[in-house]
Amino acid sequence: MASDPTPLLRVEGLRVSFTSDDGRVTAVEDVGFDIMRGETLVILGESGSGKSVSASVIMDILDRPAGRVEAGRVRLGDTDLLALPRAKRRAINGARLAMIFQDPLSYLNPAYSIGWQIAETLRIHATPGINPKARTVELLTRVGIPDPEQRQHWFPHQFSGGQRQRVMIAMALALSPELLIADEPTTALDVTVQRQILDLLKELQAETGMSILMITHDLSVAARMADRAIVMRRGRVVETGRLDRIAASPSHPYTRELLSAIPRLESDKRGGKSPTTDGPPLLEVRDLCKDYHVAGRGFGSARAMRALNGVGFTLMPGTVLGVVGESGSGKSTLARVLMRLESVTSGQALYGGQDILKLQGSALNRFRREVQMVFQDPFGSLNPTMEIERIICEPLALHPDILPRRQWRDRAAELLEMVGLEPAHLSRLPHQFSGGQRQRIAIARALALNPRLIICDEAVSALDVSIQAQVIELLADLRRKLGLSFIFITHDLPVVRSFADDILVMKGGAVVEAGDTDTLFANPSHPYTRDLLSASAIPEWMSQAVRASIA
Known part of the structure; x- marks a missing residue:
């Protein structure tokens, strides 16, 4: 982590609501946190806790008009993101902020090659002095896609789940953002592929100095990635601090519930073994x-x-x-x-x-x-x-x-x-x-x-x-x-x-x-x-x- 005491991102008093059949429902209430430069902050919580809603506000991809930011500030350095006009806000996404999602197949366009989609980011932001095709090959090489010269012409369905997530990471890193938001990026992946993706993110962070906001419900993922963590439940932050402190001495009942639910490699039988059965096999x-x-x-x-x-x-x-x-x-x-x-x-x-x-x-x-x-x-x-x-x-x-x-x-x-x-x-x-x-x-x-x-x-x-x-x-x-x-x-x-x-x-x-x-x-x-x-x-x-x- 860098020693600069000024937060890269500061979220203050965020409140978000959505229209439902029962009227407006508050999804996020008084949420606040800082992310320092070069730091990995992990947001922990179950589905419906407000993790992804908070991230969508930061990236300006909140589902509107159903969703509405009713209060709060989101500052990237000295810039108040919520006060920016749409044109200036779009210029920040990709260049200073980037995001990778849980299901890359849903976010990669099936009609275009992955090379075209990575290069699109560079074309839209008109980055001077960068050759989009050469930069695409460079990025695919860095995230571990074999034979990138050929595979840049492949389509998303031709890659495995882990490889598609690597393509998403390459796309997010195209403009060297200061903050990468990773929303459940490994949930649907096998444990071996999951470990590879997490190791890749840590390597890229060490190389570029970027900050990472990791959203997950998996404490094993948090343990591998977090410098600090916040625990969310029902739209509110219920606990915050270093993850080792939270794990050793959780102060909120929900945090203790999360910890007790972790499946562990040591013996933890639910209900014990069945009695020995006689007779023929089923x-x-x-x-x-x-x-x-x-x-x-x-x-x-x-x-x-x-x-x-x-x-x-x-x-x-x-x-x-x-x-x-x-x-x-x-x-x-x-x-x-x-x-x-x-x-x-x-x-x-x-x-x-x-x-x-x-x-x-x-x-x-x-x-x-x-x-x-x-x-x-x-x-x-x-x-x-x-x-x-x-x-x-x-x-x-x-x-x-x-x-x-x-x-x-x-x-x-x-x-x-x-x-x-x-x-x-x-x-x-x-x-x-x-x-x-x-x-x-x-x-x-x-x-x-x-x-x-x-x-x-x-x-x-x-x-x-x-x-x-x-x-x-x-x-x-x-x-x-x-x-x-x-x-x-x-x-x-x-x-x-x-x-x-x-x-x-x-x-x-x-x-x-x-x-x-x-x-x-x-x-x-x-x-x-x-x-x-x-x-x-x-x-x-x-x-x-x-x-x-x-x-």
Whole structure:
């Protein structure tokens, strides 16, 4: 950090409101903070705490006219940003302030190459003495995009999630801004890619001296990045200071709640292990292989890409199997194959002694009653035009012999209560719920047919840490009460440790390590598993402080 005592950015008394069906709702109330030159300030808080709204005011991208700044000042050096006319304000964005977002695919134009989009910043600001094409290649090289001369002509969809985030960083750094705002830049990324992005930001900060305002709900991210932190809840700042002090001695109950919700690599079982089960396995997967045929270039012949390579495991009744790996490891392909959403190239999956990959007609329908799935994005998997009652009762409509029509509403109300919601919510639409509530609704729908096995595909990866802990606790409670089995797919090892009995670690479509959860965490044998554990762990000083503060 630089020694200049003058803040680069000062926010004072910020109050922001939005128009809603119930009138104007205050989203940010009396928020204030400073960012020093060369410093990283992290804003911590769950969804709805006002983190991103505060950042949008700084960048002048507040959703208007619904959103309105009712009070406050935002000063960049000696400049009052809120008092500037629009033309002068636009000249500051990019040149002195820049921002990267959580989902780069939503903010990169799919119709233009990434090189054109990076160079656009330089063209708009008419930077003298800079060749836009040469500067674009230089930036792509610096953020670690391989073969930048060629890949500058690629389009956003041709890059992985981590590479798209690197492209966004290159675009933000094009004009060497004084302050970079990073709004949840690693939330949707695998832990190994997340670590790479955070390390890149720290390297770039050391090279350029820029300040960083990092917005996150992930304390492990904050621990790697923060010089100081502020904790926000319901639009207000509830705690501020050095992160080590906050972690060691939190003064606000909400901060203590955040700290206690952190999934940790040490043993932290939610509900403990299931009792030993006798009898046959619920599911046996043997040597499962899945090939995709990718078209060749020009007149070249198609080639096979192996997404699953000899995957096998055994799942006993009432147990939880965690499946861990980075994007492209084959986790979601495995889930789709087991749900019969995709065909396989070879192998067997025996459920109750029957190969589910060969089931047809009524036998397949019976299987689908007993095996349900919960997806990563509940808003995408819930029909936005359907009321919650209809969403939950849809499986009952597909299997009308389960329950008489007159009992459907009572069953839907019972399921909502089972997942911690209220029967009064049955008449609402999905957009009227938070992300964690929508995931609870998706779980209620999965329970409608009294399944024996639920497959959760990254079901908590996009949720805040406190909501994530609540959903895991809910699943563990349902397991105890109903005797359910789970296949729990995730890229986050601490999350799966708190829930799973056994773990498969996948890489490149194959299982590289498998075993009892406690044994695997205590003594991982494969280098890739050790890399995942290393990337998932919060720094030791943070871990010790958290343990002390919540003991």
